[in-house]
Amino acid sequence: MTSMTMIEAIRDAHMVAMERDDTVVVFGEDVGYFGGVFRCTQGLQERFGDHRCFDTPISEAGIVGAAVGMAAYGLRPCVEIQFADYMYPAYDQIVSEAARLRHRSAGDFTAPLVIRMPTGGGIFGGQTHSQSPEALFTHVAGLKTVVVSNPYDAKGLLIAAIEDDDPVIFLEPKRVYNGPFDGHPDRPIVPWSKHPLGEVPEGHYRIEVGTARLHREGSDLTVLTYGTMVHVAEAAAEEHGLDAEIIDLRTLVPLDVDTIVASVTKTGRCLVMHEATLTSGFGAELAATVQERCMFHLEAPIIRVCGWDTPYPHAHEWSYFPGPARVGYAMRELMDA
Amino acid sequence: MSDREPTPTPLRLRIPQPARGKHPPDRVRYISAAGEMAKPALDEKVERIALMRKQLVRVLDEDGSAVGDWVPEMSVDEKKQGLRTMLLVRSYDARMLQAHRQGKISFYMRSLGEEAIACAQQAALRPGDMHFPTYRQPGLLISSEYPLVTMMNQVLSNAEDPLHGRQLPVMYSSKAHGFFSISGNLATQYIQAVGWAMASALRGGTEIASAWIGEGATAESDFHAALVFASTYQAPVILNIVNNHWAISTPEDFARGASATFADRGYGFSIPALRVDGNDYLAVYAASQWAAERARTNLGPTLIEWITLRVGAHSTSDDPSVYRPPEEAAQFPLGDPVDRLRQHLVHLGEWDDAQHEALQEEVDAQVDEAFAEASSHGSVKSGDVGSAKTMFDDVYAELPRHLREQRDRLEELP
Numbered sequence: 001m002t003s004m005t006m007i008e009a010i011r012d013a014h015m016v017a018m019e020r021d022d023t024v025v026v027f028g029e030d031v032g033y034f035g036g037v038f039r040c041t042q043g044l045q046e047r048f049g050d051h052r053c054f055d056t057p058i059s060e061a062g063i064v065g066a067a068v069g070m071a072a073y074g075l076r077p078c079v080e081i082q083f084a085d086y087m088y089p090a091y092d093q094i095v096s097e098a099a100r101l102r103h104r105s106a107g108d109f110t111a112p113l114v115i116r117m118p119t120g121g122g123i124f125g126g127q128t129h130s131q132s133p134e135a136l137f138t139h140v141a142g143l144k145t146v147v148v149s150n151p152y153d154a155k156g157l158l159i160a161a162i163e164d165d166d167p168v169i170f171l172e173p174k175r176v177y178n179g180p181f182d183g184h185p186d187r188p189i190v191p192w193s194k195h196p197l198g199e200v201p202e203g204h205y206r207i208e209v210g211t212a213r214l215h216r217e218g219s220d221l222t223v224l225t226y227g228t229m230v231h232v233a234e235a236a237a238e239e240h241g242l243d244a245e246i247i248d249l250r251t252l253v254p255l256d257v258d259t260i261v262a263s264v265t266k267t268g269r270c271l272v273m274h275e276a277t278l279t280s281g282f283g284a285e286l287a288a289t290v291q292e293r294c295m296f297h298l299e300a301p302i303i304r305v306c307g308w309d310t311p312y313p314h315a316h317e318w319s320y321f322p323g324p325a326r327v328g329y330a331m332r333e334l335m336d337a
Numbered sequence: 338m339s340d341r342e343p344t345p346t347p348l349r350l351r352i353p354q355p356a357r358g359k360h361p362p363d364r365v366r367y368i369s370a371a372g373e374m375a376k377p378a379l380d381e382k383v384e385r386i387a388l389m390r391k392q393l394v395r396v397l398d399e400d401g402s403a404v405g406d407w408v409p410e411m412s413v414d415e416k417k418q419g420l421r422t423m424l425l426v427r428s429y430d431a432r433m434l435q436a437h438r439q440g441k442i443s444f445y446m447r448s449l450g451e452e453a454i455a456c457a458q459q460a461a462l463r464p465g466d467m468h469f470p471t472y473r474q475p476g477l478l479i480s481s482e483y484p485l486v487t488m489m490n491q492v493l494s495n496a497e498d499p500l501h502g503r504q505l506p507v508m509y510s511s512k513a514h515g516f517f518s519i520s521g522n523l524a525t526q527y528i529q530a531v532g533w534a535m536a537s538a539l540r541g542g543t544e545i546a547s548a549w550i551g552e553g554a555t556a557e558s559d560f561h562a563a564l565v566f567a568s569t570y571q572a573p574v575i576l577n578i579v580n581n582h583w584a585i586s587t588p589e590d591f592a593r594g595a596s597a598t599f600a601d602r603g604y605g606f607s608i609p610a611l612r613v614d615g616n617d618y619l620a621v622y623a624a625s626q627w628a629a630e631r632a633r634t635n636l637g638p639t640l641i642e643w644i645t646l647r648v649g650a651h652s653t654s655d656d657p658s659v660y661r662p663p664e665e666a667a668q669f670p671l672g673d674p675v676d677r678l679r680q681h682l683v684h685l686g687e688w689d690d691a692q693h694e695a696l697q698e699e700v701d702a703q704v705d706e707a708f709a710e711a712s713s714h715g716s717v718k719s720g721d722v723g724s725a726k727t728m729f730d731d732v733y734a735e736l737p738r739h740l741r742e743q744r745d746r747l748e749e750l751p
Binding site: 065 | 499500508510518520529532535537539546562566731732738739
């Protein structure tokens, strides 16, 4: 085991996957020579050569479109979109092409590719460097959508995603690249080296796509969340003296329904949380799933704590971000219901 | 505003209009004489090749003689095979259109008038190369001897459809025949073809890709992404633009803008671009071979604007009489690709009317026989489709829980 940041863990996952399978190629804006604006691909070009890891023009449609063609050839492209906010020019290639190729060709052509993107806020990125567009992917048949919250999961899930035969959207909340952000921007940053999930095994291991992780066992209420909000939930529960059971979903599609049902059945109370905007967010899917499967175990209505339905603000970032105060308030509301 | 300032000019736009009843005299610009164009060396400077973008590579002259630098090395048998394939495509198209009129299929798109481009290019490429076609290149499949019955099963969306009724008619797919799955979203395949070609080069392969797009869809941003990537990485790809002059109801002006030609598009990306008579089977073969040879020798991409005419409607869902001149096909200055290759073979003393009629009967019989077999499997119209359960297959490599539950629910329904 080695202590790693999430950036180092993602870099290591690339190294392991590229070492094991020479059809894995990595490309995107600034990912080659420079190693990525967040340094997630640093050293790959040097180690594997410029035919395995290379820079591209600033064209997200070009990056994903070329990746679909390469995957159809037989490669396993793992591409980076510099910020999830820049994904939209590639959306047609993701939705109409990568996601549907296997189905529309009846398995004749497939698109085993990974599209990585830094997501989420908390870095004063304004509306073009802070978005969490996961629901735009979970709504699309044929995609798998992963959101990671820590170095250990990030490495195992990225390896599994690269080895997956379906297109995987791999979302990396940038606020937790360097430490488990608890939602208090005024406190000193806690590094991953002081967190057990910063301990990352060497070499190859997989965390299967489609499996949730019980982040914290508890009996008062269940929190269903993912990404940065896993750590915010943990802080909020502690601050409010609640014994919360926190489930880090890790994969949104396909969803680990059994883990969700087991927890909500046990606690009878369910809080759903994400940074993304509330309306038609993935939280709505979670709330519906819990209602369908755990209705008679619920002791209170399901509550959602999400980003407001506004564009992500710059100056008012901490009023927008669903931090511990807002989460704690909702937890109390849920317990008092 | 002071007295000295001139009255401001109201700003206006140019809105191009369809030709409607009349045929504009400059409908096809820059028509060179057959044989007029020199054939550049494969590694000719792009600046010199750029001079060709306002000219037209042609081989067959008005008498059916093959003239000039671009005359390809082709045996008489290969030419006869080309004629046969084009006739087969045309007969297939006619039969499918008839099937639509008879209410046997839901939709169809013909390639009438454009047969030479797909058929001759396929003849110039090799097995293992990959086409990323639009919906108007059935000639690629038919030239590579993909079974007509299988194509028809797809069009009929019947239980034998290899795509299980998932795609609209004519959206074929066959990896084994070098034919990438067709998307109804225009232009997406163009950058994918470049990606496929890049993959071949990244792996040190020998296969090249061929990208296809209509002139109208070049307005999509994926087209520009494809040209940037092709130029930057010097990918081994042929970038075909089939200029059939019509994007449903809008003439080529909309996508071309104020440029002179679509071949102009290559120059800004430093991609050698040819403008070729797409109704001249020999010119198509020669230009395709030239572009393929460039790709195979690491000289990078080649863009080719093929000049042709969409003789029929866009699809069975539109009525072109509303927006195009009735005599357009008859007046089209590049004629008909079948007639022109036939004339060439006659000119060579290798073909006559009796042979042609016999060949026509032969291909018609082949199409009829195939249609009889395909029809025996029924169609989407007769309800002879595969199990609805199959719609849940191939969404993912393995059926995930939520789809299994939804499939079970479908089966439970009374």
